[in-house]
Amino acid sequence: MKLLEKFPKTIKKYNEAIVAFALAVAAAAFIKLPTLFGISLGQNESFYLRNMSLFVLPLLTGYFIWKRRPDTRILPWIALVFIAAGIFANVYAFDRQSDTELLLALHLPITLWLVVGIAYTGGRWSQVGRRMDFIRFSGELFIYYVLIGLGGGVLTLFMALIFNTIAIDIEPFFESWLLPCGAVGAVIIAAWLVELKxxxxxxxxxxxxxxxxxxxxxxxxxxxxxxxxxxxxxxxxxxxxxxxxxxxxxxxxxxxxxxxxxxxxxxxxxxxxxxxxxxxxxxxxxxxxxxxxxxxxxxxxxxxxxxxxxxxxxxxxxxxxxxxxxxxxxxxxxxSFSDIEKWQTDYLLVYAVWAAIVVIVIPPLFGFV
Incomplete structure (x- = not known):
C-alpha cells in the first residue's frame, strides 16, 4: 500500500529528471548552434560573451514554467523580455575591446535572473515568502554549480592524463565542446538538484x-x-x-x-x-x-x-x-524581522532595473566604446 502511495511521487521525480536532462542537452546544443553559421567560439568570443545567458536562462525559465504552471497571461511578457534581451545583446556595434560590451555582458544576466525568479515563484512574485524562496534557491544553485564545476575540473584533469598516455591532446575538445556545453548544461542540472535535494x-x-x-x-x-x-x-x-x-x-x-x-x-x-x-x-x-x-x-x-x-x-x-x-x-x-525580509526582496527589482539601464542605455551613451 505504501509502495502504491509513493508511486506517483516517484513518477514525478523521474519526469522532472528527464525534463531537466533534456533541457541541459538543449542548452549544450544551443551554444553550439552558432557554429553552423560560421560563428565559432574561438573567433567570436564577444558574441558568446554577450549571449551566454541567453543560451541557458530561457531554458531554465521554461523548466520552472513547466514545473510551477503559472498563469498563462505572464508567458507573453516573459517571452518579450527574452526577445528584447536578444535584440539588445546583438544590435549594438561595439568597438573592439569595448568596456560597454563587457558591462552589457555582465549586467544582462542580472536582469534576466529576475525573469527566472518570476517563473520560479509561479508568477507569485508579489509574495515576500516566494521571493525569499527564490533567494534561497539562488544561493543553493550557486553552491551546486560550484560543486559540479569542481567535479568537472577533476574529470577533465583525469581525461587529460589518460589520453596523454596515448599521445592524444584533448585540449581542443575541451575548449570547443566540454567547457561551453558543460557550463550551460550544468546550470539546468544544478537547478534540478536543488529542487530534488x-x-x-x-x-x-x-x-x-x-x-x-x-x-x-x-x-x-x-x-x-x-x-x-x-x-x-x-x-x-x-x-x-x-x-x-x-x-x-x-x-x-x-x-x-x-x-x-x-x-x-x-x-x-x-x-x-x-x-x-x-x-x-x-x-x-x-x-x-x-x-x-x-x-x-x-x-x-x-x-x-x-x-x-x-x-x-x-x-x-x-x-x-x-x-x-x-x-x-x-x-x-x-x-519585526519581516520588515528586513520585505525590504531586501523589494530591492531585487532595483538591481534588475539598474542592470537593464546598463544594458540598454550605457552603450549608446558612450558610443559603444
Missing part, C-alpha cells in the same frame, strides 16, 4: 552562510582599520574597482542568504549582532569607494566603468543604510 542543500547553504559571514566581517573591519591607520586612499583603477565592488556584492549576497535562511519568528541572537556589524562595515567601505570614485571622476571625467560603478555603489549605499536601520530597530525590539 532542497532540505539537504538548505542545511549546507545555511551553514556556509553562518561560517563566512563573520569571516567577511573580520576582513572588512581589518581593511577599514588598515585604511584608517595608514591614511592611504583607495586607488580606483579598473581592476581594483571591479574587485572591490565584487567584494561588496558578495557581502550583500551573504546578507541576503543569511536573512533567507533565518527563522523569521525567532528572537534576536548573537548572529544578528554579527549581521549588523557586517552591514555597517560594508556601508562604511561603500562610502569609501564612493568617495574614491567621485575623486576619480572629478580628476579624469566620466567613463562607462566609472558611471556604472558610481550607480552600483549608490544603489548598494541605499540598501545598506536602510538595512542597517531596520536591523537596529529589530535588535531593539522596535521592528
Amino acid at each position: 532542497q532540505d539537504i542543500v538548505e542545511s549546507l547553504a545555511s551553514m556556509l552562510a553562518r561560517l563566512f559571514t563573520p569571516l567577511f566581517t573580520i576582513v572588512l573591519i581589518t581593511f577599514l582599520g588598515t585604511l584608517l591607520w595608514t591614511g592611504r586612499g583607495l586607488e580606483i583603477e579598473r581592476d581594483v574597482l571591479i574587485a572591490f565592488d565584487m567584494l561588496l556584492i558578495v557581502v550583500l549576497g551573504l546578507l541576503l542568504y543569511s536573512i533567507s535562511a533565518r527563522a523569521p519568528n525567532s528572537s534576536p541572537g548573537v548572529f544578528d549582532v554579527v549581521q549588523i556589524v557586517l552591514v555597517i562595515s560594508a556601508l562604511t567601505a561603500d562610502v569609501v569607494a564612493l568617495w574614491a570614485i567621485a575623486e576619480r571622476i572629478t580628476e579624469l571625467g566620466f567613463t562607462p566603468n566609472r558611471v556604472v560603478a558610481l550607480g552600483l555603489n549608490v544603489i548598494l549605499l541605499v540598501n545598506l543604510v536602510w538595512s542597517a536601520r531596520l536591523y537596529i530597530r529589530f535588535l531593539q525590539g522596535k521592528g
Whole structure:
C-alpha cells in the first residue's frame, strides 16, 4: 500500500529528471548552434560573451514554467523580455575591446535572473515568502554549480592524463565542446538538484552562510582599520574597482542568504549582532569607494566603468543604510524581522532595473566604446 502511495511521487521525480536532462542537452546544443553559421567560439568570443545567458536562462525559465504552471497571461511578457534581451545583446556595434560590451555582458544576466525568479515563484512574485524562496534557491544553485564545476575540473584533469598516455591532446575538445556545453548544461542540472535535494542543500547553504559571514566581517573591519591607520586612499583603477565592488556584492549576497535562511519568528541572537556589524562595515567601505570614485571622476571625467560603478555603489549605499536601520530597530525590539525580509526582496527589482539601464542605455551613451 505504501509502495502504491509513493508511486506517483516517484513518477514525478523521474519526469522532472528527464525534463531537466533534456533541457541541459538543449542548452549544450544551443551554444553550439552558432557554429553552423560560421560563428565559432574561438573567433567570436564577444558574441558568446554577450549571449551566454541567453543560451541557458530561457531554458531554465521554461523548466520552472513547466514545473510551477503559472498563469498563462505572464508567458507573453516573459517571452518579450527574452526577445528584447536578444535584440539588445546583438544590435549594438561595439568597438573592439569595448568596456560597454563587457558591462552589457555582465549586467544582462542580472536582469534576466529576475525573469527566472518570476517563473520560479509561479508568477507569485508579489509574495515576500516566494521571493525569499527564490533567494534561497539562488544561493543553493550557486553552491551546486560550484560543486559540479569542481567535479568537472577533476574529470577533465583525469581525461587529460589518460589520453596523454596515448599521445592524444584533448585540449581542443575541451575548449570547443566540454567547457561551453558543460557550463550551460550544468546550470539546468544544478537547478534540478536543488529542487530534488532542497532540505539537504538548505542545511549546507545555511551553514556556509553562518561560517563566512563573520569571516567577511573580520576582513572588512581589518581593511577599514588598515585604511584608517595608514591614511592611504583607495586607488580606483579598473581592476581594483571591479574587485572591490565584487567584494561588496558578495557581502550583500551573504546578507541576503543569511536573512533567507533565518527563522523569521525567532528572537534576536548573537548572529544578528554579527549581521549588523557586517552591514555597517560594508556601508562604511561603500562610502569609501564612493568617495574614491567621485575623486576619480572629478580628476579624469566620466567613463562607462566609472558611471556604472558610481550607480552600483549608490544603489548598494541605499540598501545598506536602510538595512542597517531596520536591523537596529529589530535588535531593539522596535521592528519585526519581516520588515528586513520585505525590504531586501523589494530591492531585487532595483538591481534588475539598474542592470537593464546598463544594458540598454550605457552603450549608446558612450558610443559603444
